[in-house]
Amino acid sequence: MNDVRHDPLITTLQTLADLTGVSGDETKVRRAIKPLVENHVDTLRVDALGNLITYKRGTAENPLRVLVTAHMDEVGFMVTGHTGEGGLRVAAVGSIPERLLPGTHVWVGQEPLAGVIGLQAIHRLHGESFPQAAPIEDLVVDIGAKNKEEAQEAAPLGTVITFATRCREMGAVLTGKAFDDRAGCAILVALLQGERLPCDLYGVFTVQEEVGLRGARVAAYAVEPDVGFVLEGTLVDDLPKHEKDVSPTTELGKGPAITVMDRSYITPPRLLSHVLKTAAVESIPCQLKQPGISGTEAGGIHPARGGVPAITIAVPCRYIHSPRAVLHPNDLANTLRLVRASIARLTPETLAFT
Amino acid sequence: MNLKLLEKLTQTFGPSGYEDEIRAVIRAEVESFADEIHVDPLGSLVAYRQGSGGGKKIAVAAHMDEVGLMATYVEEKGYVRFTLIGGGIWPGVGSRVRFADGTTGVIAVEHRDDATTMPEIHHLYIDVGATGRADCPVVVGAPAQFIGPLVHQGQRVISKTLDDRVGCYILIEVLRQLNDTPHDLYAIFSTQEEITLAGARTAAFRIDPDIAISIDVTATGDTPKALPMAVELGKGPAIKVKDSGMMAHPLVRDRLVEAARKAGVPFQMEVLTRGSTDAAAMQLVRSGVPSGCLSIPCRFLHSPSEMADEADIDNAIRLLLTALHTVA
Numbered sequence: 001m002n003d004v005r006h007d008p009l010i011t012t013l014q015t016l017a018d019l020t021g022v023s024g025d026e027t028k029v030r031r032a033i034k035p036l037v038e039n040h041v042d043t044l045r046v047d048a049l050g051n052l053i054t055y056k057r058g059t060a061e062n063p064l065r066v067l068v069t070a071h072m073d074e075v076g077f078m079v080t081g082h083t084g085e086g087g088l089r090v091a092a093v094g095s096i097p098e099r100l101l102p103g104t105h106v107w108v109g110q111e112p113l114a115g116v117i118g119l120q121a122i123h124r125l126h127g128e129s130f131p132q133a134a135p136i137e138d139l140v141v142d143i144g145a146k147n148k149e150e151a152q153e154a155a156p157l158g159t160v161i162t163f164a165t166r167c168r169e170m171g172a173v174l175t176g177k178a179f180d181d182r183a184g185c186a187i188l189v190a191l192l193q194g195e196r197l198p199c200d201l202y203g204v205f206t207v208q209e210e211v212g213l214r215g216a217r218v219a220a221y222a223v224e225p226d227v228g229f230v231l232e233g234t235l236v237d238d239l240p241k242h243e244k245d246v247s248p249t250t251e252l253g254k255g256p257a258i259t260v261m262d263r264s265y266i267t268p269p270r271l272l273s274h275v276l277k278t279a280a281v282e283s284i285p286c287q288l289k290q291p292g293i294s295g296t297e298a299g300g301i302h303p304a305r306g307g308v309p310a311i312t313i314a315v316p317c318r319y320i321h322s323p324r325a326v327l328h329p330n331d332l333a334n335t336l337r338l339v340r341a342s343i344a345r346l347t348p349e350t351l352a353f354t
Numbered sequence: 355m356n357l358k359l360l361e362k363l364t365q366t367f368g369p370s371g372y373e374d375e376i377r378a379v380i381r382a383e384v385e386s387f388a389d390e391i392h393v394d395p396l397g398s399l400v401a402y403r404q405g406s407g408g409g410k411k412i413a414v415a416a417h418m419d420e421v422g423l424m425a426t427y428v429e430e431k432g433y434v435r436f437t438l439i440g441g442g443i444w445p446g447v448g449s450r451v452r453f454a455d456g457t458t459g460v461i462a463v464e465h466r467d468d469a470t471t472m473p474e475i476h477h478l479y480i481d482v483g484a485t486g487r488a489d490c491p492v493v494v495g496a497p498a499q500f501i502g503p504l505v506h507q508g509q510r511v512i513s514k515t516l517d518d519r520v521g522c523y524i525l526i527e528v529l530r531q532l533n534d535t536p537h538d539l540y541a542i543f544s545t546q547e548e549i550t551l552a553g554a555r556t557a558a559f560r561i562d563p564d565i566a567i568s569i570d571v572t573a574t575g576d577t578p579k580a581l582p583m584a585v586e587l588g589k590g591p592a593i594k595v596k597d598s599g600m601m602a603h604p605l606v607r608d609r610l611v612e613a614a615r616k617a618g619v620p621f622q623m624e625v626l627t628r629g630s631t632d633a634a635a636m637q638l639v640r641s642g643v644p645s646g647c648l649s650i651p652c653r654f655l656h657s658p659s660e661m662a663d664e665a666d667i668d669n670a671i672r673l674l675l676t677a678l679h680t681v682a
Contacts, residue, residue, distance in 0.1 A: 226395075246435075247426055260494070261437075264550075265552070266370060266439075266546065267371070268397070288494050288495050290494070291424045291425075291437055293437075302550075303552040303556055304556075305559050306395060307553075307555075307557070307559075308395060309395055353374070353377070353395075353397045
């Protein structure tokens with residue numbers, strides 16, 4: 001592996017992961033991605049929902065149309081009210097585990113204000129209230145406002161909030177927020193920056209994945225692809241457990257995680273074998289994600305128009321949807337290699353049912 | 355009734371997303387009755403029969419896929435943990451499953467100190483007789499079907515996967531017996547109904563029909579302490595009014611009622627409170643398609659032993675043929 005400080009894939013990830021891009025307000029991420037790709041693609045546009053749709057012409061005579069998506073949005077919070085004391089009431093945008101929230105440092109708004117998710121002093125917690133995680137609607141985000149009016153002025157209703165985390169190295173791995181799915185975004189940036197492929201490549205940085213795969217759905221309708229690849233950050237559950245012999249879902253450092261079936265779709269068997277064969281031929285480590293868990297943009301892409309075979313290839317990330325995820329740089333690099341090689345080796349026969 | 359065909363259809367492998375085998379069986383049955391046949395990007399088989407002219411473009415869908423299981427993890431000792439393909443499945447302890455390569459497994463349950471509640475899916479595992487991970491023929495991601503042979507007993511048929519191979523059977527018979535229709539018929543043998551309705555949705559998008567009808571099974575209210583429902587086995591095919599995914603278009607519904615009367619077959623009206631069919635997806639394609647559904651009453655849905663009535667199946671064929679022979 002390269003020295004991580006000089007790997008452009010990691011530099012891109014670090015740049016993108018630190019930005020605020022809660023579902024529905026992905027502007028900062030989109031603005032950061034645009035200059036990274038615009039000189040490497042033939043066309044680039046932003047659609048009505050905010051997807052950044054890029055097109056890179058293929059070298060083949062009758063090129064397949066390949067859609068590759070990575071979502072720009074991240075889970076976070078939105079201000080839903082203000083307390084008399086100047087605190088912010090919030091709702092979760094996307095799914096966030098409640099038990100890790102109190103005491104967390106957050107950024108409020110796009111010109112971020114510092115905030116802390118309030119908590120009761122441990123000295124006051126006892127008995128039955130102690131182990132319980134407060135539901136998100138009971139939490140208050142403290143921005144140091146003196147009163148309700150000041151809080152309303154600083155963070156009006158609808159203001160988005162994200163975890164205040166900087167992406168950094170931690171031994172051999174990286175830790176930061178929003179690896180789901182800035183990891184996918186960084187890979188897609190690198191894919192577009194690379195050499196032309198035989199196929200027509202539609203690289204789409206999507207919006208609103210975390211709240212219902214919405215960006216990918218309309219992007220697939222607009223692009224009308226022959227096949228869809230979804231780049232994701234997915235969960236890892238490989239730490240020691242009470243019951244030892246259970247699935248880790250995916251494992252850190254074991255290569256890109258490929259979806260067979262999740263709650264949103266089933267990968268067509270031909271496309272799945274194509275990717276697995278590519279990994280074998282190119283000697284790229286990879287793993288199958290435990291089937292039946294979570295959903296991805298492939299769920300929004302496959303039912304578009306007359307149907308699109310789609311597959312999700314993901315970078316395994318520990319602690320996703322939390323302030324600090326962890327990923328292995330080798331997984332990032334191998335996911336790029338695998339998606340690039342899989343697309344390069346595609347033929348119409350790969351996709352056709354008989 | 356062509357029991358041999360129904361048996362072949364119900365027993366063939368085809369969990370959602372893995373419909374290659376069942377598609378090949380159906381393709382061989384319908385090829386000679388279709389003017390054109392094609393398989394779309396999500397694997398649905400569409401058999402097209404051109405009408406004599408002046409009619410409508412009618413899509414009729416029956417889904418090829420079946421509910422099933424998928425291996426999620428193989429333990430050190432060779433036991434297989436699994437997830438479900440499709441909803442509303444109650445894998446019974448002691449029931450058997452078959453993987454695509456023919457490997458048979460038994461559903462078993464861990465010991466639980468408190469066994470007064472139904473086990474959850476993570477308490478269950480599949481034993482294929484392996485002695486360890488190394489000799490276990492099942493890999494993560496392998497899909498499996500339930501095992502449940504077809505039995506014909508009196509007026510009833512009992513089998514796995516009557517949902518919806520009985521619909522496939524009816525649609526095959528309609529293609530075989532259809533003549534003199536003004537309508538262009540697109541028979542869709544759809545994929546992935548049990549998980550997302552994606553097969554019929556995308557097939558209907560390509561076809562862009564004037565009318566869409568699904569043929570599927572429905573629940574009944576005629577068993578002990580059943581959820582109240584005015585559908586019974588053997589009282590005729592059920593014409594759908596509503597389910598949890600759609601309101602049948604009144605004109606399509608009424609056309610089916612007229613056809614039943616004209617054909618002289620008994621029928622029942624169906625309101626299903628839990629569940630839906632391919633028609634729910636087809637009605638929302640493009641700018642909307644008037645859609646309806648003809649249902650076969652069926653007990654014990656999504657179990658290895660579904661039960662339907664022979665006469666309901668035969669009458670559904672007569673009803674559909676009459677509907678298709680009539681000018682809109």
